[in-house]
Amino acid sequence: MVEKFYWADEIADQIIKKNPNKKQYVCASGITPSGTVHIGNFREVITTELVVRALKDKKKKARFIYSWDDYDRFRKIPEWLSKDYEKYIGMPVSEIPSPFDKNKSYARYFEEKFENSLSEVGIKADFVQQNIMNKKCKYSKLIKIGLDKRKEIMNILNKYRKEPLAKDWVPIVIYCEKCKKDFTKIISIKNYEIEYECVCGHKDKFDYRKKGLVSVKWRVDWPMRWKYEGVNFEPGGIDHSVQGGSFTTAKEISKQIFDWPAPVYVFYDWIKLKGGKEFASSTGNDITPKQVGEVYEPEVLRYLFVSQKPKTGFQISFDNDVIKIYEDYDALEKKYCEKKVNPREKRIYELSQVDKPKKKIVKKTSFRHLITLIQTNKKIPLNDKIRAEKVKNWLEKYAREDMKFEVQTKINVKLEKKEKLALLKLKNILKAGEHSEEELFNMFYEICKDVGISNTQFFQAVYRVIINKEKGPRLANLILTIGKDKIIKLLEQMK
Ligand SMILES: [Zn+2]
Numbered sequence: 282m283v284e285k286f287y288w289a290d291e292i293a294d295q296i297i298k299k300n301p302n303k304k305q306y307v308c309a310s311g312i313t314p315s316g317t318v319h320i321g322n323f324r325e326v327i328t329t330e331l332v333v334r335a336l337k338d339k340k341k342k343a344r345f346i347y348s349w350d351d352y353d354r355f356r357k358i359p360e361w362l363s364k365d366y367e368k369y370i371g372m373p374v375s376e377i378p379s380p381f382d383k384n385k386s387y388a389r390y391f392e393e394k395f396e397n398s399l400s401e402v403g404i405k406a407d408f409v410q411q412n413i414m415n416k417k418c419k420y421s422k423l424i425k426i427g428l429d430k431r432k433e434i435m436n437i438l439n440k441y442r443k444e445p446l447a448k449d450w451v452p453i454v455i456y457c458e459k460c461k462k463d464f465t466k467i468i469s470i471k472n473y474e475i476e477y478e479c480v481c482g483h484k485d486k487f488d489y490r491k492k493g494l495v496s497v498k499w500r501v502d503w504p505m506r507w508k509y510e511g512v513n514f515e516p517g518g519i520d521h522s523v524q525g526g527s528f529t530t531a532k533e534i535s536k537q538i539f540d541w542p543a544p545v546y547v548f549y550d551w552i553k554l555k556g557g558k559e560f561a562s563s564t565g566n567d568i569t570p571k572q573v574g575e576v577y578e579p580e581v582l583r584y585l586f587v588s589q590k591p592k593t594g595f596q597i598s599f600d601n602d603v604i605k606i607y608e609d610y611d612a613l614e615k616k617y618c619e620k621k622v623n624p625r626e627k628r629i630y631e632l633s634q635v636d637k638p639k640k641k642i643v644k645k646t647s648f649r650h651l652i653t654l655i656q657t658n659k660k661i662p663l664n665d666k667i668r669a670e671k672v673k674n675w676l677e678k679y680a681r682e683d684m685k686f687e688v689q690t691k692i693n694v695k696l697e698k699k700e701k702l703a704l705l706k707l708k709n710i711l712k713a714g715e716h717s718e719e720e721l722f723n724m725f726y727e728i729c730k731d732v733g734i735s736n737t738q739f740f741q742a743v744y745r746v747i748i749n750k751e752k753g754p755r756l757a758n759l760i761l762t763i764g765k766d767k768i769i770k771l772l773e774q775m776k
Contacts, residue, residue, distance in 0.1 A: 287628035288547075288590050293335035295545050296513050306341060308333050308514040309506070309544070311348025311411075314374060314388045316359050318395035320597060323570045324549050327586045328516040330404050331632055346510055347406035351375040351388035352415045352496050354454075354463050371462035373496070375412035388412070398570040402579045403635030416493035421473065423505045423539065424495055427452045428470055430538050434501060437533045441525035452501040456494045459483035463496065500527050504535035504543070512544045516591060522548035549591035555598035568597070575674040576603060578667060581610045584633040599679040607648035607668075618642045648672060652680075653754045653762045657688055686748035688763055692774050693749055700742040701775055703732045707743065708772040711765040721757040746771065 296306055310329040312322055329345060336343035352373045358366045362380060369377040369387075379390035388410075396408060414420065427434065434452055439445045455465040457479035468476040468484075475495070478484040489495050497505055506512070521527045532543035554568060573582055576599060585606065589595050598606065610633070616622050617630040618641060631638050646654065646665045651672040654661060661669045676685060696704070706728045710716070716724070729739050743760075744753045747768065753759060760768050 287335075287625055287632070289331040289335040289632070290338075290628065292332050292514065292545060292547060293339055293341075296332070296336065297339065297341065299542070299545065300513055303513070304342060306336050306343045306513045307346060307511050308336075308343060309346045309348065309510060309512045310515055311346075311350055311409075313350040313353040314391040314395075315353075315356070316361075316391065317569055318391050320568050320570050320573050321552055322395070323399075324552055324586060324591070325516055325518065326399060326404060326406070327402075327583070328547065328549050328591050329514070330406070331587065332514050334632060345406040346512075347408050348506065349388065349392050349408060349410045349412075350502075351386075351392065351410055352412040353499075354496070355387070371464050373412055373456060373461070375410065376461055394569070394571070398574065401574060402570070402583055415496065418490050418493045420497065420505060420509060421490040421495075423509060424453065424489060424497060425473065426538065427497065427501055427505060434534060434538055437537065438500060438530055441530060452498050454496045454498065456496060457481060457483050458485060458487070458492070458494055500530050501534060501538075503527060504531040504539055504541070507531070507535050507544055508539035508541040511541075514545045516547050516549055519548050519550050522546075547591050550594035552594065553596045555596045555600055555602060573597060576671050576679065577606075578671060579635045580633050581607060583635070584610050584613075584629070587632045588629050599675075601681065601684070603675060603679075604649045604652075611645060611647060614639070615642060649754070650758065650762070652676065652684060653759055656686055657759075657763045659762060683750065683752050684754075686750055686753055688767070689747060689749050689771065692746055692771065694745045696742060696746070696775070699732055699734045700738065703728050703734050703739050704742060704746065704772055704775060706731065708769055708775075711760070711769050711772075716761075718755075718757045718761055721760065725756065 300306070308329045310325045312318065312325070326347065329347075333343045333345045352375060355366075355369050355372055355374050355377055357370065358364060366377070366380070374388040375386050377387045379385045379387050382390050385393070392408070392410070399406070428451065431451060435446050435450055451467060451470070453467075454463045455467060455475065455477045456463050457465050457477075460479060460481040460483065462479070462481070464480040465477045466479075468478060470476075473488050473490050474486055475489055476484075476486045487494060496502075507515070517528050523529075528546060528548075532546075535541045535543045570582075577585065585595075585597060613622070613626060613630050613633075617627065618639065622630060643664055644662075645668065646662060648668065648671075651661070651665060651669055655669060655672055655676065707725075710721075710724055710728075725739065726736065728734075729736050732739075740756060741751045743756060744750050747753070747759065747763070
């Protein structure tokens with residue numbers, strides 16, 4: 282059965298129905314930049330962006346807020362990082378230096394890289410650095426509400442906990458003004474005044490409307506910001522989405538404490554690299570959107586995500602599947618331009634675009650054919666410059682050996698009598714005139730029949746002579762791409 286609708290359009294309908302009179306809808310997402318922001322995080326971003334686009338396509342105003350949760354503490358040293366960073370544990374990730382760029386903070390370095398890769402695939406968001414928001418005391422009024430209703434919050438959280446929270450639990454942590462770490466203890470809270478002491482010996486009182494030393498704990502911070510930003514939609518990873526997980530409690534806290542209805546929510550599943558490696562942002566060897574973009578054109582990269590529902594886990598392939606994915610995308614584009622798409626396919630194509638969808642087909646060479654063109658040193662059509670770069674990167678970094686070849690100028694292999702006979706026939710056919718790929722392909726089988734050689738043996742013999750391998754790209758296409766004159770010259774060396 283053909284699916285009629287696209288999930289992001291359905292979500293947009295839900296958002297509008299829930300808030301019929303809102304002038305501008307707010308869709309949000311965000312993460313803690315505790316290391317390289319990887320392609321798994323990209324799923325969250327694009328899930329949000331697709332809903333923003335769906336709202337805009339319904340002629341609604343929509344804003345995309347992307348929060349960098351960079352006032353979160355530096356928890357542990359990632360494997361790839363020097364142990365010298367031990368001294369920064371407990372400080373906000375926005376306050377420690379980047380190991381890669383001394384002019385940037387640890388957080389900002391990773392944030393900028395990710396922001397740049399988003400703009401390449403047409404994603405625009407209002408990036409909000411939470412360290413700045415917190416330092417400017419933007420949330421002080423809501424923090425007051427959270428502190429005043431501390432007991433109610435504890436009741437909500439305790440419903441889902443095995444061990445109840447300690448009696449003196451508060452939804453905030455204080456960063457010490459002197460050592461910048463959060464190894465602090467709150468002594469008293471009176472109205473907007475907090476007294477604290479730190480393991481470093483520092484002890485002080487401050488007004489949290491004037492000094493941004495407060496960090497709100499995640500389970501309260503999330504709903505608090507829904508209220509502050511007026512969030513109507515936010516996706517969450519499968520880890521936040523389990524019963525009693527942070528979405529469950531955020532939903533209750535949002536409504537009961539901050540008087541804001543929880544946003545429309547979808548959860549998304551993880552993605553994997555073909556080969557089964559799961560992403561986790563705490564390891565250094567993650568694949569970034571930039572690395573995926575070395576192999577996938579922006580539209581095809583979007584297509585990978587757009588064509589899946591968020592709750593479906595899927596793999597990003599770097600092996601031969603890349604060829605098939607490009608073919609699928611090209612076929613969809615052709616169908617779209619010929620107006621043969623169903624409503625769901627139409628949306629998938631439109632939402633895969635970085636800019637406005639094309640009205641006419643721009644003739645593009647297939648990824649598969651470019652593999653041959655590049656390795657036979659042929660001129661690349663102007664329209665295919667970008668795609669050709671991707672093919673080159675793919676050949677260099679990911680392609681299996683059997684996809685790589687070098688055209689031979691001398692015959693370097695031994696041939697059996699029958700093989701020689703078949704190759705002679707091939708040479709004569711090429712000499713006799715021009716052939717289309719299909720005609721040539723059919724002639725291969727006639728040669729085999731005439732000579733009494735198996736198809737496999739014939740194909741292998743030709744590949745061995747031309748590229749010194751037993752397998753290769755589609756043979757007729759390969760011969761025509763290299764140029765029949767070159768092939769004839771090669772075959773004439775046969776004795
Ligand atoms: Zn301290």
